[in-house]
Amino acid sequence: xxxxxxxILSKVSFSKSLFEKELRxxxxxLVADELKELQHWCYRRFGQxxxxxxxxxxxxxxxxx
Numbered sequence: 001x002x003x004x005x006x007x008i009l010s011k012v013s014f015s016k017s018l019f020e021k022e023l024r025x026x027x028x029x030l031v032a033d034e035l036k037e038l039q040h041w042c043y044r045r046f047g048q049x050x051x052x053x054x055x056x057x058x059x060x061x062x063x064x065x
Contacts, residue, residue: 002034006041013046020052027060035062 005026012018026038039062042053054064 001029002038005030005038009042009046013049016049016052019046019049020056023053023056024060027056027062035060 005022008022009019009026012022023042027035030038035057039053039057043050046053058064
């Protein structure tokens with residue numbers, strides 16, 4: 001599932017709102033190890049959405065990377 005969500009996030013990264021929506025979906029579905037990997041990957045790949053990434057993971061109770 002992790003690779004699936006990486007693909008989806010890459011495809012919707014043109015839109016802040018779609019990116020946030022899909023990121024929140026991923027956070028609900030993935031397990032802890034996958035979430036940490038996704039979090040690091042998002043920060044590396046989508047630095048322009050740093051605030052969205054931070055807010056999404058923090059609101060899900062996941063500490064910042």
